[in-house]
Amino acid sequence: MTERSIIRPDLPLGRSIYGEDPAASRGRLVAEHASPTRTPFQRDRDRIVHSAAFRRLKHKTQVFVPYEGDTYRTRLTHTIEVSQVARALARAFGLDEDLTEAVALVHDFGHTPFGHAGERALDRKMKAFGGFDHNAQSLRIVTTLERRYADFDGLNLAFETLEGLVKHNGPLTGPHARVPHPVPRPILDFDALLPLGLDRFADLEAQAAAISDDIAYNTHDLDDGLRAGLIELADIEGLDLAGSILREVRGKYPALDPSRTIHEIMRRHITRLVEDVISETAKGLAEIDPRSADDVRDAGRQIVRFSPAMVMAVDQTRRFLFERVYRCESVMRVMREAEGVVEALFDRFHERPDLMPRDWAVGVGALSQERLTRRIADYLSGMTDTYAINEYRRLFDAVPQLR
Template sequence: MAEVAGPAGRAVYAEAPENSRGRLVPEAQSPTRTPFQRDRDRIVHSAAFRRLKHKTQVFVPYEGDHYRTRLTHTIEVSQIARALARAFRLDEDLTEAVALVHDFGHTPFGHAGERALDRCMAAFGGFDHNAQSLRIVTELERRYADFDGLNLAFETLEGLVKHNGPLTGPYAEDAEPVPQPIREFDARFPLALDRFADLEAQAAAISDDIAYNTHDLDDGLRAGLIDLADLDQLDLAGSIHREVKARYPRLDPSRTIHEVMRRHITRLVEDVIATTAANLDALQPQSADDVRNAGRQIICFSPAMIEAVQQTRAFLFARVYRCDSVMRVMREAERVVEALFERFRARPDLMPGDWAEGLAGLSDERLARRIADYLSGMTDTYALAEYQRLFDAMPQLR
């Protein structure tokens, strides 16, 4: 039986699940789910997805229970992405799959852990969380009898790797070399690294920007790193704050924050919808490949909103990400990751279970990559437990 068709009314430029380019390891079609529904379900049921619950977004678990984690961030991104997919009549299941998988490769302690692991791996090709996401879904998740990884469809893998744009060729904004894990997989299963991804992946990518630019402001306010009055120096958040104060002059601070943040998301989403609709009218793509060959992102902010988003990002770096209290914790988190890496380099047999098997004959590069795989898969809490086991001490990430 053919795989179930997508919802009626799909746009001509959307991905058609019945025309999926397939998987690295061929599988029988499902009688009840499209390829993209299967991918979404495999992602949600993976160990890597569950681990996001205990991985830092900005604030480590000690800071409080109400701040975002990688998991709650991912869920927020997927909700926004589905809304955009519905607005443009895209395949919602593929869009959601790309949104749900986009942060799989993040280390414990967020970007601090990634910085530390990248330094540790400098002699072995470095460490990149997007490339690590690909390793997880193509190799490291080992649950299925017939293959390693999740054996996701081409379109989901393409979206994971290229949701921020091409990695090679004239349209690649990032001049850095393509990470080795991506190059190695692309040699086996080409992902057209020189072209843009489909609209489903572009929707997921901009939803990530919308989510973190909003909820990092929210968490910064609730952490006391910024005050509501500080928002007035921002064009977007400031205008919304003044609008809320004018309409609800006696509203308490907690509700004011929520009212500002929900309108912040709405303003960003509506800008993307209007800008993208104009781009689609101008381009008139007749297929997903027309999108790939367009030579630019189609789902994007307006020029004015790009400036506002960049202003917000600069504000967050100065007042939240790089503030003294956060940086003190992140420096200690980096030290933890580096110490764990060096200890396992010296004594790889100290890694538990399967990680310590088959070490004989591994090159320095392969051994380092295995250690990086082990460390990057750790949650914050597990990394701290491993540090305590190996060093008989508990770091104070406060």
């Protein structure tokens, strides 16, 4: 597929026929007047960036807690890196860059303090009421929990942004569902108000954001693991992608110091992944020949994807990261302690809901057990790592050893 067939020069700003048209957005749950200066997707992006949930990402764990160093990725820096890759993919295919960026920027809003450790703890505590899912929590934040606007709760984002948030990894129901377990209740509840087509694929903008997440964390978690000393350059020699790049860099720069060698590997690593996605996606578009964003939704598969060979390389990298970084005993020890912090906070607030701040504690006496536990989970999931540690210190007069 040539560049001319990917991007239609006869459409505004080189927009493709299969990308989203902001002028044809399906609108918002609460109707608003159009902006004279910004498209709906530009407004969504701006609302996301100016939200409290976005700021909190600065102090939420990606892999390493803040005590371990101030140059490792946080949820915020990871999110920014994802959005940068996503915009590059959107530009390559003439998609709406603002919508793509909005989905990328909002995709991790529902993550708890201490990353997946906090999510595991809350999932156990919420088991009797459907568990806890960070993607569903992202939806709760942007539709209910952010309370900044006079006319509505949440951010009142456009349909396309919400659809991308919920379905960027694929359909949640139907024959192509990406998960075998039931759809989280918060998603079903909102879908009853504004149907998101849970059995259909998302548009290309959301698909671009999703694969950019894979590109970013597969590359940057390797980077952080190397710089943390959990793995050495010799350890990645056996990886098909990173190992081949390492040999390439050493061949061209035999005297390069380790720090620059790592950076050179990582920047090439991202480039290879992005170029592979662009090539494979162009093939998919030629095969399916979508004429609209709805054709993409009904294509029956993800269109923005890696080539089969790159899928194997990415899966190999992911397995390596799980074994050598995510499940390394020094990381797991901290994560077990972090899970204990979140569980202890949950139990204490369940016993004494009045210990939560006034805005959260008001009216708790009239809540059912399900609504009380959900409110506690909402409060805890919104905490940053540092705020959770301070709350633990306040309630238990102890400092968790997260080192």
